[in-house]
Amino acid sequence: MMPRSTPPNSTQLNPQDRLHNPALAVFWDFWWPLVFISFPLLCRVWCDVCPFMIYGELAQKWRTGPAAYPSKLLKWPREEAERYGPPFLFSLFAAILVWEGVWDLPHTAALSGWLLLLITAGAVVCSVLFERRLWCRYLCPIGGMNGMLAKLSMTEVRARQGVCSGECSTYHCYKGGCATPPDGLDSTGCPFYSHPAHLTDNRNCTNCMECLKACPNGSVEFRLRLPGSDLWSGHTTSEAEVALMFILLGSVFLHNIDQMVVQLGADPALLGLVGVTPQHIVASLVTLAAPGLLAWGADAAARRNPGGANTAITFLLNRAAEVVSSITKAAAPVAAGSGSGSGSSSSAPMLAVANPGAGAATAAAAARPLPALPVPAPFLTLSYGYLPLLWAATLSHYLRPLLAEGGRLLPISAAMFGWEDAPLPVAVADPAVISFLQGSLLLFGATTGAALSRKLAGAPWASFSSQVALIAVFTAELWSLIVH
Numbered sequence: 344m345m346p347r348s349t350p351p352n353s354t355q356l357n358p359q360d361r362l363h364n365p366a367l368a369v370f371w372d373f374w375w376p377l378v379f380i381s382f383p384l385l386c387r388v389w390c391d392v393c394p395f396m397i398y399g400e401l402a403q404k405w406r407t408g409p410a411a412y413p414s415k416l417l418k419w420p421r422e423e424a425e426r427y428g429p430p431f432l433f434s435l436f437a438a439i440l441v442w443e444g445v446w447d448l449p450h451t452a453a454l455s456g457w458l459l460l461l462i463t464a465g466a467v468v469c470s471v472l473f474e475r476r477l478w479c480r481y482l483c484p485i486g487g488m489n490g491m492l493a494k495l496s497m498t499e500v501r502a503r504q505g506v507c508s509g510e511c512s513t514y515h516c517y518k519g520g521c522a523t524p525p526d527g528l529d530s531t532g533c534p535f536y537s538h539p540a541h542l543t544d545n546r547n548c549t550n551c552m553e554c555l556k557a558c559p560n561g562s563v564e565f566r567l568r569l570p571g572s573d574l575w576s577g578h579t580t581s582e583a584e585v586a587l588m589f590i591l592l593g594s595v596f597l598h599n600i601d602q603m604v605v606q607l608g609a610d611p612a613l614l615g616l617v618g619v620t621p622q623h624i625v626a627s628l629v630t631l632a633a634p635g636l637l638a639w640g641a642d643a644a645a646r647r648n649p650g651g652a653n654t655a656i657t658f659l660l661n662r663a664a665e666v667v668s669s670i671t672k673a674a675a676p677v678a679a680g681s682g683s684g685s686g687s688s689s690s691a692p693m694l695a696v697a698n699p700g701a702g703a704a705t706a707a708a709a710a711r712p713l714p715a716l717p718v719p720a721p722f723l724t725l726s727y728g729y730l731p732l733l734w735a736a737t738l739s740h741y742l743r744p745l746l747a748e749g750g751r752l753l754p755i756s757a758a759m760f761g762w763e764d765a766p767l768p769v770a771v772a773d774p775a776v777i778s779f780l781q782g783s784l785l786l787f788g789a790t791t792g793a794a795l796s797r798k799l800a801g802a803p804w805a806s807f808s809s810q811v812a813l814i815a816v817f818t819a820e821l822w823s824l825i826v827h
Contacts, residue, residue, distance in 0.1 A: 358759055359452045361748070365756040370459075371449045372749040376741040378489070379734060383570055386493035386545040390479055390486055395463045399470035399478065406471050416474040419536065428481030429583030436484035436587060440594045441627045445619055476534040480547060488591060490546035491584050492734055494573040494727075499566050500548050500555065502539035506562035514538075516554035516563060527559030539563050544573035574730070575798050580723040588726065588733055589635030592817070595736045597630045599824040606823070634817065638729065641809040642722045719800035719807045728796030732814055735788025736821050739781040743825075746772035746780075782826045789818040 358364045361371060378389050390396070407416065439458065448454045462483065469478035479486045502516070513523055516539060519532025530553050533539075537547045539554045540562070555563040596603065604611045615622035719725060750770030757765040792814050800807045 357452065359450075361450055362751075362755060363758045364452045365752060365759060367449075367452045367455055368748065368752060368755050370455060372744040372752075376738060376745040379492070379738040379741065382489075382492040382734060383495055383497055385498055385550055386496035386548065387486075387489035388550040390489050391549040391551045393466075393479070393485075395459070395466045395483075395485075396470075396476060396479060398463050399466035399476070402467045403470040403474075417472055419473055419475075419477055424477065424481040429487075429581065431482055432484050432487040433583050433587050433590070435482075436487065437590055437628075437631060439484060440590065440597065440631060441624060444594075444597045444600070444627045445623045475532075475536060479549075480535045487584075487587055491588060492730070493545035493548070494578075495571045495730060495734060496545055497567060497570040498550070499542075499545055499568050500539055500550055500552070501542060501564060501566060502554070502558070502562045503564070504540045506560050507538075507540040510560045511558075511562070513559070515557040515559075519553075520557065523557075523559040525559060526561055528556045530554075530557030532557070543577040543579065571731070571795060574727050574795065578727075580721075580727070582723060585723055585726045586635060588730060589638065590631045592634045592729060592733045592736065593631035595733075595740050595821065596633070596824070597627055598740055600626065600630055602824050603630075603820075634729075638726060638810070638813060639722065641813050642725065642807075645807070645809040646718075716806040717802040719802040724799050725796060725807060725810060728792050728799055728810060729814065729817075731791035731795060732785075732788040732817060735784040735791075736817075736825070739784040739788075739821070739825050742781055742784070743777050746777050747774070778826050782822065785818050785822055785826070789814055 359367075361367045381389055403416070406414070442448065442454075442458070446454055448458060462485065465482060466478045469482065470476070513520055513527070515521075515523060515527055515530055515532065517533055517536065519530050522529045533553055534551060535547045535549065539548075542548055550565075552565070555565065600616060601611045604614060604616060611617050614626075616626055617623070748771075750772075753767040754765065754769060757763075757767055793811050796807060796810050796814070797804060800810075804811065
């Protein structure tokens with residue numbers, strides 16, 4: 344969706360549209376695509392430089408420093424945070440996505456500002472009450488997304504368990520503490536209360552390197568690894584995380600809901616899907632929920648009829664055997680006739696007798712029932728196969744604003760002051776290049792998602808063919824909506 348081009352009032356310095364407000368352009372044209380580009384490289388490092396949490400940390404230092412009446416921050420209510428944090432995070436993100444789509448936040452500076460203030464307020468309140476970064480680990484919607492997509496990263500921070508259990512007695516990487524010879528430096532400890540030797544995935548690591556700095560034994564390492572290896576080595580599934588993944592995939596469709604309605608031959612305005620209307624809110628909620636419901640329904644149907652794939656394969660083999668047999672029978676007389684005319688009396692009868700027998704054997708083999716397919720991994724485990732497609736689809740959506748609008752930042756900044764015709768440099772990519780990159784991303788996401796599904800399923804392709812088919816359907820629809 345391209346930004347509106349409503350010119351600002353010459354007496355104001357707070358234009359609301361993205362073509363005249365550089366802050367709005369930076370947030371929506373640069374922030375989101377750069378965040379998604381960072382995931383495969385440095386997991387959730389964006390959380391380590393989060394501008395929202397800067398204010399939380401300042402408030403925390405004020406709360407415990409000499410400038411105010413110093414008091415001790417509360418310990419984390421871990422049990423309550425583990426229980427109520429994921430539903431809160433999911434609900435808040437869903438509400439933000441509906442707010443963004445219905446109220447058109449990307450093109451409305453005031454509402455985008457309120458969104459930033461909302462997230463900042465959550466970070467500040469939690470930092471004033473609790474130690475370290477409770478908000479980032481359990482409650483922040485953006486943090487939840489970052490932690491989930493960080494599992495696709497090709498890097499990780501881990502510690503050698505043998506060294507930690509055999510040589511460490513300070514636990515400064517976890518708790519924080521003063522410098523410890525020979526290599527440990529003064530550290531505040533992990534802001535997420537994560538021990539690097541106990542991490543099973545990248546969800547609760549921001550690559551802040553506090554643990555590496557504090558470790559006196561050289562146990563903590565920053566490593567390269569196979570991207571996504573978290574997902575099949577000691578990974579713990581989460582219903583809330585899978586639900587978040589699917590609504591984020593639904594949000595890509597929500598960004599293009601107007602085009603989807605037009606594909607159905609309807610007018611978005613006549614259906615009340617333009618502006619703030621009850622119909623628009625309901626349609627947004629349905630769009631967000633649709634990918635998850637479709638994935639769950641396809642998986643449930645396939646598991647309810649596990650022989651369906653075998654039946655289809657058997658039918659195709661039978662049909663192929665019938666075609667081969669009919670072609671062989673039709674070719675035999677012709678081959679015999681040509682053999683007698685040429686004086687070759689031995690080869691023709693052999694062809695006429697041998698080939699029908701081969702066709703009958705093929706038909707008999709195809710008619711035998713195939714063995715039952717192995718049961719694939721549970722739906723929650725298998726669902727993570729959609730994660731590469733989510734990453735690729737979201738980045739593909741935000742790639743056009745980055746490459747087509749991001750290079751206009753200087754003219755946008757000048758336009759805020761009324762200098763519409765200022766001769767400032769512009770750097771934009773050719774539309775064909777953008778479309779090529781978007782299509783390549785979608786194909787990469789679909790292919791990688793199918794391969795990851797195969798790894799997670801631990802079963803032949805036919806046993807989870809419904810998921811592969813749905814990935815293909817999602818990719819085809821996203822292609823029609825995004826690549827143009």
